[in-house]
Amino acid sequence: MSDLKGQVALITGAGGTLGSSHARAIAARGAHVVIHDIIADAADAVVDDVVRLGGSASPMVCDVTDRQAVKSCVDAVTAEHGAVFILNNNAGITGNNALIKDIDEDFFDRMFDIHVKGAFLVTQEIVDGMKAAGGGRIVNTISGCAHSGAVSGSHYNGAKGAIVGLTRALASEFTPFGITVNAIAPGVTPSGMTRVRLGEEGLAARAKQLVSDRLPTPEEITTGVMFFLAEEAAIVTGRVLNMQQPRKAEVI
Numbered sequence: 001m002s003d004l005k006g007q008v009a010l011i012t013g014a015g016g017t018l019g020s021s022h023a024r025a026i027a028a029r030g031a032h033v034v035i036h037d038i039i040a041d042a043a044d045a046v047v048d049d050v051v052r053l054g055g056s057a058s059p060m061v062c063d064v065t066d067r068q069a070v071k072s073c074v075d076a077v078t079a080e081h082g083a084v085f086i087l088n089n090n091a092g093i094t095g096n097n098a099l100i101k102d103i104d105e106d107f108f109d110r111m112f113d114i115h116v117k118g119a120f121l122v123t124q125e126i127v128d129g130m131k132a133a134g135g136g137r138i139v140n141t142i143s144g145c146a147h148s149g150a151v152s153g154s155h156y157n158g159a160k161g162a163i164v165g166l167t168r169a170l171a172s173e174f175t176p177f178g179i180t181v182n183a184i185a186p187g188v189t190p191s192g193m194t195r196v197r198l199g200e201e202g203l204a205a206r207a208k209q210l211v212s213d214r215l216p217t218p219e220e221i222t223t224g225v226m227f228f229l230a231e232e233a234a235i236v237t238g239r240v241l242n243m244q245q246p247r248k249a250e251v252i
């Protein structure tokens with residue numbers, strides 16, 4: 001399929017597990033994918049991978065919390081490739097299962113800066129180009145824990161919940177411009193951050209809590225992003241796709 005041919009996609013934190021999976025799928029549909037990350041080597045490795053698979057990609061390296069750096073990067077991307085049509089605000093860090101007494105104020109601020117302000121700043125920088133080009137698709141990556149709660153840290157859960165509000169407000173604001181804004185809320189998926197947070201044993205234990213007895217693959221989470229990018233999903237906006245699986249305790 002090449003239904004995204006000629007489009008430009010920007011995925012933040014695409015040097016990581018879920019973002020790189022989304023990048024491969026979007027590139028396979030023909031878009032040029034800008035692989036953003038704060039770690040240059042991680043972005044370069046994913047660019048190489050996408051190109052090896054026959055896709056088109058280029059790296060973009062900056063901290064999503066640095067307004068000036070985000071602006072310079074987006075300006076450079078737009079000058080070289082044209083307006084961004086697809087934005088996935090995916091960059092994130094783990095809350096490390098911290099209890100509220102153990103979360104210091106600086107880490108709380110950093111959590112909100114990366115997840116909430118980062119999504120805000122990148123969206124702010126790309127949206128004028130999207131409007132001028134006649135439309136676009138924004139998909140924010142939140143987490144199932146924003147709905148269900150989890151001891152993955154009130155700072156992490158709170159930041160992901162804040163992005164739900166951002167998603168809904170921007171969906172209303174951008175509808176007149178042909179831009180949809182939605183969010184995916186993955187459940188625990190083996191990735192860079194969850195391997196740090198839970199370890200292989202912790203991930204296996206999580207799988208055992210699910211009716212399916214297995215965690216999703218990154219590619220299965222990518223399906224959620226691709227749903228919002230479908231041409232037929234043009235009227236779907238302001239929605240959160242909860243991709244958490246049923247837990248055994250929930251089955252009556």
Ligand SMILES: NC(=O)c1ccc[n+]([C@@H]2O[C@H](COP(=O)([O-])OP(=O)(O)OC[C@H]3O[C@@H](n4cnc5c(N)ncnc54)[C@H](O)[C@@H]3O)[C@@H](O)[C@H]2O)c1
Pocket residue numbers: 012013014015016017018019036037038039042062063064065090091092093114141142143144185186187188189190191192193194
């Ligand atoms: N894996 C899961 O179980 C899961 C579940 C729910 C939500 N999520 C969310 O999915 C997204 C992707 O996470 P992942 O699981 O692929 O983890 P990951 O650690 O593999 O990827 C996260 C990427 O974000 C980048 N990043 C971190 N801080 C950044 C910054 N300030 N600026 C730019 N890039 C930065 C990292 O370098 C990394 O490459 C995150 O927003 C995460 O919160 C993951």
